[in-house]
Amino acid sequence: MIDLKTLSRGEIGDLFQKMGLPEFRVSQLIHWMYEKNAASIDDITEFSKPLRETLKGFSYIGSVKILKKTTSPDGTIKLLFGLEDGLSVEGVLIPDEYRLTLCVSSQVGCAMGCRFCLTATMGLVRNLRADEIAGQITAVRRELQAQGGISGGEITNIVFMGMGEPLRNFDGVVRGIHILTEFMGISKRRITLSTAGVVPELQRLYREIPEVNLAVSLNATTDETRSALMPVNNKYNIGALLRACGRLPISSRRRITFGYVLLKGINDTPADARRLIALLKGLSAKVNLIPFNTYDAAKFEPPDEQTVLEFQQILIDRHVTAFIRKSMGREIYAACGQLKTCHETASP
Template sequence: MREVERDGMGTGGNDALSLSYEEWRGRMAEWGEPGFRADQICGWLYGRKVFNYHEMSNLSKSLRERLSGSLLMPLPVLIREQESRDGTRKYLWQMTDGERVESVLLNHGGHTTACISSQVGCPLACTFCATGSLGFTRNLTPGEILGQFLMMERRRLDAGAEQGINNIVFMGMGEPLLNADSVFGSIRMLNHPKMRGLGARHITISTSGVAQGIVDLADFEIPIRLSVSLHAPNDALRSRLMPINRSCPLSRLVEALHIYRRRTGERVTIEYALIDGINDDPQLAYEMAALLDGLEPYVNLIPFNPIPMKPELHRSPEPRVKAFCTALSELRIEFEVRRERGADIMAACGQLAGSLPGPAK
């Protein structure tokens, strides 16, 4: 795996959505404003989803003008939106430099989950993932990450929803732990009680297996959830499916997971996409059990979602899925088969590629 840049292409200290609460307080102090102005501004941005400074009516006119002239609000622009038969929505966003990413809003009945992108493209090139076929362009800034969430939430509230988005998963385009500074920064803002106030248990990072990033996450001050894309329980097969395994083999990944488990006491969710004739042999379930011994994982079996650039790959048929599930049950590994959502609009796991076929909503 090649090294990738960790700094996004943004507006730096002039990007309002990349400012932490403490930075807002500091900026107000520099301008001779009382500290509570930071609370008011964050209330507009994260509570009311108002992004025009001139509409922030409890601020003085002079402060609104200074904000407008000093701090940019580089919100992503919605290019297209689609709705799946199951109610899943997919959004194509354009950033201020013209780069585009996708994010997804999943409706689970009583709650909603935002699936957010952290990079433009992805450097990891997993063979079964559409995003990996794009290559890597750049990291997103904290503000660009937050912008996806806030704009999705505003659209939902504008449509009459009684509440905002309940959960966020960093499972969109890109590898979150290769953009850890921006991702961790955005999580701090999402979680901060003066900002979005989203509970730690409602935030999940999904990684393809960046071992050092997992260790860093174990020391992160906010106890968010961790999900790991495994997809194969031995090095030969995993290196074939996921090139990251060549530089970060399973021994390093599992060592990092044990460190995470010891330091946090949290269980890890293991993601495993079942691909017909590739990784769905029940014997591989036994290999997985041996590999993850002592971790008490929760295994999420994912029906493989077809992608046009890999027509030779197919979803495992039902008998193969049942046989794999039987093996996991015999091994007393807790698991579930994930319900497919959004595949008809290319919004399911592994399908995000910055394009939206079919009619827009």
């Protein structure tokens, strides 16, 4: 059986041509799968019943399902998505006054080994296909539309900040983003891709999809500390990463976001803040300060609020745009990897 969602527009066109179907049927199928969120061929009422039966004889519309959903008092919704092979990945739906942002995964697990990340303890199982990446958005859209489902309107922004390193699944992620933009109506400028710093793929990313926003997980101001936290730094150190960022063809009106997870006693000192200012000099940059979101058996702690505020103020005083990203969803295991771990531990 062919999963129609694994096919490109050209592949659907070739298939329908062999069936003797007109070109407009291709557009109709894509519209129903990606805009009307059809869960099955039977949902496509624009197709005649005989055509639906013919298609069902050799194909189907694959889907990502929501296995578990937990809602925090602050409105954050943590989602566990089930894939057709029985594996699962996580997502987070984050509402604020102006946006409804969905954080999606690009891999089952992760091979990057970042010491502060629970997902890193799982290792890498496999890359997600493009249709599985898009399927996370479709699953949430269905839930938003369903009576009694998630409330909060339409998804406005997509961030690749869930499980996995997007640039280690480059082809799947790029094709997934093309599905989001070409078939699902999501602007590239409302998509943010977060990377731990896979330097060779950064230039390639901006050749393929230059309009997407980039977030780089920096998390330290010396190679010694960053290598201890993020093994990727042993291959692509801070200097190499920032030089690569400086070469990206980013317009003067846009900035790279540098994520900085604040860890108590590790990278949260005034000296770290001053080194961060020096590192980012000359770059079109802004900083997201992220107090560590702890989990069971974590080896790190978040700094106290005063330390976080002082770190931010040092940056602001030197004209570096710095935001403190509120840790949302602490009550619902919103740190990446927590919900999946809890679900699998509780499963028989």
